[in-house]
Amino acid sequence: MGAVKTKRMPRAVREQQMLDAAVRTFGQRGYMAASMDEIAELAGVSKPLVYLYLNSKEDLFTACIRREATALVEAVRAGARPGLPADRQLWSGLTAFFTHTARHPDGWAVLHLQARTHGEVFAAEVAVMRAEIVAFVTQLILVAARDAHRDPDLPEREVAGLAEALVGAAESLADWANATPGVTARQAAATLMNFAWAGLGDLMAGRRWTPPDDEPAPETAQSGLTSPVR
Numbered sequence: 001m002g003a004v005k006t007k008r009m010p011r012a013v014r015e016q017q018m019l020d021a022a023v024r025t026f027g028q029r030g031y032m033a034a035s036m037d038e039i040a041e042l043a044g045v046s047k048p049l050v051y052l053y054l055n056s057k058e059d060l061f062t063a064c065i066r067r068e069a070t071a072l073v074e075a076v077r078a079g080a081r082p083g084l085p086a087d088r089q090l091w092s093g094l095t096a097f098f099t100h101t102a103r104h105p106d107g108w109a110v111l112h113l114q115a116r117t118h119g120e121v122f123a124a125e126v127a128v129m130r131a132e133i134v135a136f137v138t139q140l141i142l143v144a145a146r147d148a149h150r151d152p153d154l155p156e157r158e159v160a161g162l163a164e165a166l167v168g169a170a171e172s173l174a175d176w177a178n179a180t181p182g183v184t185a186r187q188a189a190a191t192l193m194n195f196a197w198a199g200l201g202d203l204m205a206g207r208r209w210t211p212p213d214d215e216p217a218p219e220t221a222q223s224g225l226t227s228p229v230r
Contacts, residue, residue, distance in 0.1 A: 027106025086144030
């Protein structure tokens with residue numbers, strides 16, 4: 001009798017197995033400290049096979065960034081259910097964001113910590129993902145604001161900065177939530193809603209905060225600590 005042939009694993013499945021191992025290693029050890037030997041061992045394959053599939057450590061890291069970024073964007077888009085009131089859409093989208101980052105802490109570490117600090121090429125990959133989320137949040141807020149103001153021509157720039165600030169706050173809060181035992185995705189989302197929605201709700205109702213009229217312009221204000229605050 002001839003030798004029993006084992007079923008060969010499809011390339012796509014094997015590649016995802018390697019990416020799983022790489023995300024875990026990069027996320028926990030950092031890009032510089034991670035080794036291809038370690039990733040290959042964790043994936044249960046030989047190091048030459050990792051190079052055959054993914055070419056180099058740089059290409060492997062890029063593939064990890066792209067996979068994790070795609071998964072995060074898809075999770076946020078799926079979470080923010082259309083047809084709901086603006087606050088409910090934002091709530092569901094934020095809950096999806098924090099749920100995903102909590103379930104995939106290594107992937108979030110790759111995106112938010114490692115990729116941004118190890119070269120422009122990696123940072124640019126994350127910037128594409130972040131821009132897509134910011135654009136999505138901008139449109140969500142914009143539609144709600146236009147409906148509230150009964151103004152279909154409300155400029156996008158009126159809310160673009162709010163979306164940018166909201167996404168930045170969510171990123172920082174995800175780091176905090178993942179590092180703080182006992183904080184759930186729902187609690188993190190509620191924290192950000194309590195922080196942000198009061199202001200957004202006032203904006204929707206036309207109640208804007210404005211700077212005081214007697215505040216000096218930046219170009220005319222004196223630099224340094226010239227006078228104490230009274």
